[in-house]
Amino acid sequence: MKKYFLYIASIFAIGSIASCGDSTTSTTTETAAPSLVKAPAFSADSAYANVQTQVYFGPRVPGSASQKKCAAWMEQQLRKYCDSVYVQNVTVTQPVTSKTYPCINVIGEINPQAATRVLLLCHWDSRGWADEDANPKFHNTPIDAADDAGSGVGVLIEVARAIKSQKLDIGVDILFADVEDYGKSEWEQASYPSTYCLGTRYWAQNPHKYGYHANFGMCLDMVGAKGATFKLEQQSKMLAGDFQKKVWTTASQLGHSSYFQFADGGSITDDHMEINQYARIPCIDIINTQPNGGFAPHWHTMNDKMDIIDKGTLQAVGETVLAVLYNY
Ligand SMILES: [Zn+2]
Numbered sequence: 001m002k003k004y005f006l007y008i009a010s011i012f013a014i015g016s017i018a019s020c021g022d023s024t025t026s027t028t029t030e031t032a033a034p035s036l037v038k039a040p041a042f043s044a045d046s047a048y049a050n051v052q053t054q055v056y057f058g059p060r061v062p063g064s065a066s067q068k069k070c071a072a073w074m075e076q077q078l079r080k081y082c083d084s085v086y087v088q089n090v091t092v093t094q095p096v097t098s099k100t101y102p103c104i105n106v107i108g109e110i111n112p113q114a115a116t117r118v119l120l121l122c123h124w125d126s127r128g129w130a131d132e133d134a135n136p137k138f139h140n141t142p143i144d145a146a147d148d149a150g151s152g153v154g155v156l157i158e159v160a161r162a163i164k165s166q167k168l169d170i171g172v173d174i175l176f177a178d179v180e181d182y183g184k185s186e187w188e189q190a191s192y193p194s195t196y197c198l199g200t201r202y203w204a205q206n207p208h209k210y211g212y213h214a215n216f217g218m219c220l221d222m223v224g225a226k227g228a229t230f231k232l233e234q235q236s237k238m239l240a241g242d243f244q245k246k247v248w249t250t251a252s253q254l255g256h257s258s259y260f261q262f263a264d265g266g267s268i269t270d271d272h273m274e275i276n277q278y279a280r281i282p283c284i285d286i287i288n289t290q291p292n293g294g295f296a297p298h299w300h301t302m303n304d305k306m307d308i309i310d311k312g313t314l315q316a317v318g319e320t321v322l323a324v325l326y327n328y
Pocket residue numbers: 009010011127148181300
């Protein structure tokens with residue numbers, strides 16, 4: 001239980017822990033939402049293939065050949081669908097251990113002239129140790145990270161492809177952030193910034209364009225597993241509650257309310273917090289949590305591989321993201 005209450009993710013729980021364990025469901029009253037403008041079709045097959053490609057590269061561990069190959073592939077994909085692509089090749093330092101990591105952030109820009117913008121982001125690195133695996137012999141083995149990284153990238157590349165097929169009035173920026181999953185619970189100290197989310201923190205402090213701003217941000221993390229449920233993460237609710245409600249309402253209008261549940265989730269420090277804190281962009285987190293408030297059983301284990309990826313989940317997430325953008 002402790003891991004769920006204190007360290008909710010690749011990620012550190014900082015808020016009320018009661019809501020993580022309670023099965024309390026918020027009773028949000030919904031008023032009838034206007035009907036949706038049709039967004040371009042999202043192909044779960046393509047998103048699935050995108051996840052598979054990343055897994056084929058091997059664990060995308062900082063400093064590995066797989067990291068470089070996958071970064072080059074993501075850049076190539078974004079170049080097909082975005083107006084401009086930026087790559088940040090930098091070194092980030094873990095604030096507690098002072099260990100440094102090569103970090104590659106890849107950013108795709110759509111409709112650069114548009115003043116109204118939405119930032120879509122996810123991390124793409126694989127955790128270098130399966131420290132939640134039931135078998136201790138894997139505790140220093142890198143994971144495939146099909147869900148905990150691969151799924152977000154898989155969905156967002158397909159979102160970019162779909163946007164290219166139908167005119168969108170607003171601007172969209174896609175950030176694939178590296179070195180998210182290199183924290184450990186024992187390194188989390190109140191006097192330091194989180195040991196997770198180092199690539200996003202770098203970008204939030206040094207965006208690809210000077211003075212960059214977006215109206216809202218959406219972070220996708222673990223959005224591909226069968227039976228995933230996305231609840232109302234508490235930091236998102238506090239910092240971008242109206243936008244969060246819009247996203248969940250849109251999902252419900254599309255018939256995806258079994259995935260996007262209007263129930264209070266835990267308080268999770270994920271990449272969205274770096275965006276809120278350093279880039280000052282109100283940003284929400286879409287992340288799979290279980291009814292007990294913890295993460296899915298494959299989280300940070302050797303089981304985070306293709307078997308657990310489900311096209312239905314990818315479809316629900318991708319369609320929702322597109323509908324939010326086309327109905328902004
Ligand atoms: Zn993780």
